[in-house]
Amino acid sequence: MDFSSKFLETAIEEIALLPGIGKRTALRLALHLLKQPQSQTTDLAKALVDLKTKVKQCKSCHNISDKELCGICANQSRDHSIICIVEDIRDVMAIENTEQYKGIYHVLGGKISPMDGVGPNQLNIESLVDKIKTGKVIEVIFALSSTMEGDTTNFYIYKQIQASKHSLKTSTIARGISIGDELEYADEITLGRSILQRVPFENSLKN
Numbered sequence: 306m307d308f309s310s311k312f313l314e315t316a317i318e319e320i321a322l323l324p325g326i327g328k329r330t331a332l333r334l335a336l337h338l339l340k341q342p343q344s345q346t347t348d349l350a351k352a353l354v355d356l357k358t359k360v361k362q363c364k365s366c367h368n369i370s371d372k373e374l375c376g377i378c379a380n381q382s383r384d385h386s387i388i389c390i391v392e393d394i395r396d397v398m399a400i401e402n403t404e405q406y407k408g409i410y411h412v413l414g415g416k417i418s419p420m421d422g423v424g425p426n427q428l429n430i431e432s433l434v435d436k437i438k439t440g441k442v443i444e445v446i447f448a449l450s451s452t453m454e455g456d457t458t459n460f461y462i463y464k465q466i467q468a469s470k471h472s473l474k475t476s477t478i479a480r481g482i483s484i485g486d487e488l489e490y491a492d493e494i495t496l497g498r499s500i501l502q503r504v505p506f507e508n509s510l511k512n
């Protein structure tokens with residue numbers, strides 16, 4: 306396609322790199338932006354640069370944060386003795402939306418998946434075990450999706466925690482959602498209920 310402007314062509318190429326956006330949609334978006342006031346494109350460009358340069362990872366739970374500690378970890382009215390283990394930040398958002406959980410989180414950053422070359426060392430597991438070893442944690446809730454990788458990851462962490470020799474309650478969220486459903490797709494009421502009605506982790510091992 307000949308765009309008669311190198312700048313337009315470059316913008317289209319960049320926009321088309323985004324997931325789910327083909328060249329045709331990229332062209333439509335670029336032409337839309339071209340018609341908007343200068344301030345809108347400047348704001349968009351700034352937001353994108355800020356996203357990449359200013360967003361950090363919470364040093365305690367690995368949630369996304371603008372500060373060293375995320376708002377949840379920094380909040381002293383949350384129960385810091387309960388840790389909910391999740392795969393990624395979208396799960397934190399999904400559980401927070403239920404407004405049913407008042408503990409803190411630990412974001413693993415993925416699941417153990419030998420097929421994809423993801424081992425325990427690529428995930429935020431060591432910092433979790435260290436946190437538990439302090440003895441201040443009373444309960445750990447496993448809230449990974451119930452896939453084979455999720456179960457493998459749960460079991461690996463469970464073993465690590467057992468080795469820490471603290472008396473610790475371990476539970477898993479009760480599932481009203483079918484096997485393999487990702488947390489972020491569960492509706493808020495179902496997810497909220499499944500956190501409140503969590504079951505001892507050992508029960509999930511018998512299945």
Ligand SMILES: [Zn+2]
Pocket residue numbers: 363364365366367368374375376377378379
């Ligand atoms: Zn945090």
